[in-house]
Amino acid sequence: MCKWCMKHGIGQKWYMNAKNYSNQLADEHNLQEYLTEQWMNFEAVYIRKIAGLSSKGLGYKLQMPVIGKVLRWAVERMIHGTIRHPNPIRADGHIGQVIPMEDAQIILSELAAEPIVETYCMCRKMQRGVNYQCCINFGVLSEVLEKLPRFIPKERAHRISREEAMERIEQHNKNGLVSTVWYQPYPYINAICNCESPECGALRLRNDFDLMIMSKAEYIIDLDQDKCQGCKECVAMCQWNAIRYIPSIKRVIIDYNKCFGCGVCRHACKHDALKLIPRKEFHGFNGHF
Amino acid sequence: MGKTKIKIDYSKCGPDGNVDPRDCAKCLNVCDPCVFLRHEDLKYKEKNIYDPQHWKITAIWPSVCTRCYKCVETCPENAISIKW
Ligand code: SF4
Ligand code: SF4
Ligand code: SF4
Ligand code: SF4
Numbered sequence: 001m002c003k004w005c006m007k008h009g010i011g012q013k014w015y016m017n018a019k020n021y022s023n024q025l026a027d028e029h030n031l032q033e034y035l036t037e038q039w040m041n042f043e044a045v046y047i048r049k050i051a052g053l054s055s056k057g058l059g060y061k062l063q064m065p066v067i068g069k070v071l072r073w074a075v076e077r078m079i080h081g082t083i084r085h086p087n088p089i090r091a092d093g094h095i096g097q098v099i100p101m102e103d104a105q106i107i108l109s110e111l112a113a114e115p116i117v118e119t120y121c122m123c124r125k126m127q128r129g130v131n132y133q134c135c136i137n138f139g140v141l142s143e144v145l146e147k148l149p150r151f152i153p154k155e156r157a158h159r160i161s162r163e164e165a166m167e168r169i170e171q172h173n174k175n176g177l178v179s180t181v182w183y184q185p186y187p188y189i190n191a192i193c194n195c196e197s198p199e200c201g202a203l204r205l206r207n208d209f210d211l212m213i214m215s216k217a218e219y220i221i222d223l224d225q226d227k228c229q230g231c232k233e234c235v236a237m238c239q240w241n242a243i244r245y246i247p248s249i250k251r252v253i254i255d256y257n258k259c260f261g262c263g264v265c266r267h268a269c270k271h272d273a274l275k276l277i278p279r280k281e282f283h284g285f286n287g288h289f
Numbered sequence: 290m291g292k293t294k295i296k297i298d299y300s301k302c303g304p305d306g307n308v309d310p311r312d313c314a315k316c317l318n319v320c321d322p323c324v325f326l327r328h329e330d331l332k333y334k335e336k337n338i339y340d341p342q343h344w345k346i347t348a349i350w351p352s353v354c355t356r357c358y359k360c361v362e363t364c365p366e367n368a369i370s371i372k373w
Contacts, residue, residue, distance in 0.1 A: 043328035046349055059352025060292055127323045129314030198323040198353070208353055 002217050013218055015099065015181045020189045021111045031188055035144045037088035038184075039151075043126045045091055046201075055201040062209055072211065080215050086185040091213075093186030096193075096202055097289075098217040099111040100263035100276055101173040105219050107181065108165040113190075116165050117158045119151040124199045133158075134172055134194040136165055141190040155243035169194070176205075180214060197239045207240070215259030215289035219276040223254050225272035233267040234274060236281050256285055293356060294372045295324065295348035303345030304330050308366050310346045316360040316369060317346070322353040336341070351373035 019025065026032065046055040051074035053061060062068045078092055086092030099107075108116065116138045120131045133153040137145055142159075145151050152158050160168065169173065169179060169192070177194035184190050197203040205211040221242075228251040235243045242258035242263060243265060245251075263276045280286045302308040310327050317325050326349040333343055348354075348369075360369050 041329070043326070044331055046326055046333060047328055047347065055348060056349050057292075057351050059350060126327050127317065127325070129317035131326060204323070204350065208350070 013103070015097065015103070015107060015189060016111070018111050021107075021113050021139060023113055023139060025188050026113075026190075029185075029188065031185075032144065034086070034088045035141050035190075036147070039144055039148055041089050041142075044120050045089070048089060050078060050090070059209060073216070075211055079211070081186065094182065094184050094213070095186060096180045096182040097212045098214065098260045098262050099179050099181050099192075100217060100219055100261065101169055101179060102263075103218075104169045104173075104179040104181070105141050105166045107192060108136070108138075108169065109162050112162075112165075112192075114162075115142045116160055116162065117142040117145060118156075118160050118165070118168060119145050119158055120153055121157070121193070121199075122151065123193075123195075123201045125150075127201070127204075128199045133257055134177060135280075136160075136166075136168065136192045136194070137190055138190075139190045141184065141219075173262075173264055174267045176239070176264055178260070178264055180241050195239070203239070211219070216259075216279070217263075217276075218279055219261035219263065220256060220279045220282045220285055221254060221259050221261065221263065222275045222277045223252065223264060223280070224273045224275070225251060227271050228252055229271050229273070231270070233268040233270070237265045237268045239264070257288075291373050293351045293354045295351050295354060296370045296372075297346050297348060298366075298368040298370070299324075299345060301366040304332075304342050306366065307369070308368075310344050310369070313365065315363045315365065319359045319363045320354075321357070321359075322350070322355060324348050324350050324354050326350075 051071055053071060061071055062168055079094055081092040082193055118133055119135050119137060120133055121135045124130050124132045133156060172194040177196055180193045180195055182191045195203055197207060202214040205213045230250040232245045240258045240260055242255045243252050246253055261279060267276045299305050303310055314327060317327060326347050328347050329343050361371060
């Protein structure tokens with residue numbers, strides 16, 4: 001169990017705590033205003049300065065001996081910020097975690113505050129130049145986004161019911177996208193993204209720069225070596241290259257260090273060889289988020 | 290590998306150029322590791338997301354550039370240059 005769960009999940013996963021989704025919480029922290037300000041300025045978030053430095057060339061800056069350390073500290077402090085008045089033009093308190101389809105569906109069916117919308121993904125928009133409707137937002141954030149036309153899809157209705165949202169999550173997962181759930185800002189949860197690498201800003205920071213913006217899921221994949229037929233279908237699904245086909249043994253192997261526990265690879269396997277198991281039951285990877 | 294320096298000539302694309310990066314975006318599309326970011330220029334005090342002059346491209350993650358040169362070849366305005 002990660003440190004956010006310990007503090008806010010009342011002994012369970014942090015994203016399973018209904019309190020973190022409530023409109024009351026949003027009102028208490030005046031988040032309507034905060035989120036409007038943040039989303040109006042969203043594309044500029046990397047360009048703004050953190051500790052006097054912009055994120056431009058972040059990979060190189062993090063390698064510098066002293067400045068690199070200071071910058072890493074400043075970025076992680078910002079992301080994990082729990083201050084009462086976060087700064088809307090930065091990513092204060094924007095922490096997330098990978099979740100499998102099943103958990104995302106529980107959130108959407110029971111916990112998420114209405115209205116639920118599915119908008120264009122901001123990361124793909126600013127990093128790949130495409131409009132892709134896959135970000136599921138709820139509560140106060142939905143109302144904020146509806147006022148910002150560049151996020152509102154043209155091809156399909158953006159307001160969706162709980163049932164539609166659950167269906168969309170299933171389609172995204174089967175399509176190879178990874179569901180992630182987000183504090184924005186801490187302690188209010190208002191988004192389930194469906195991410196891919198390298199377009200997703202969070203995956204970029206975590207994968208390429210090892211910044212703890214997003215943790216691995218509470219689960220990890222378990223391969224049944226006897227059931228695997230070596231069809232290689234699952235290999236193409238993993239956004240972290242955690243699966244590889246080995247010709248001499250005619251099956252796949254898993255790099256458990258790389259597995260984020262998203263469960264997306266399961267959807268490709270027709271032989272029931274891939275299962276998600278709780279991370280804490282997997283020797284050696286308990287506590288590795 | 291030494292540092293990769295990617296420069297965008299803003300007199301050709303973006304604030305002072307005649308291309309609106311929101312219409313073109315070819316560099317974003319062609320770059321496999323997503324080195325580029327399309328964003329609002331911070332120099333304007335008054336925000337106006339509809340004004341093409343307010344948008345520009347920055348090569349934000351040069352450290353993941355594979356030096357494939359696809360962006361340089363693709364850019365219709367020859368606005369991108371790469372050095373290392
Ligand atoms: S191997 Fe792990 S990270 Fe990769 S798709 Fe499967 S569950 Fe997700
Ligand atoms: S999809 Fe299933 S059977 Fe095919 S290689 Fe992957 S684990 Fe093995
Ligand atoms: S050279 Fe290739 S990897 Fe580097 S920025 Fe251009 S398209 Fe991207
Ligand atoms: S390809 Fe060239 S002209 Fe087009 S957006 Fe990129 S830098 Fe601008």
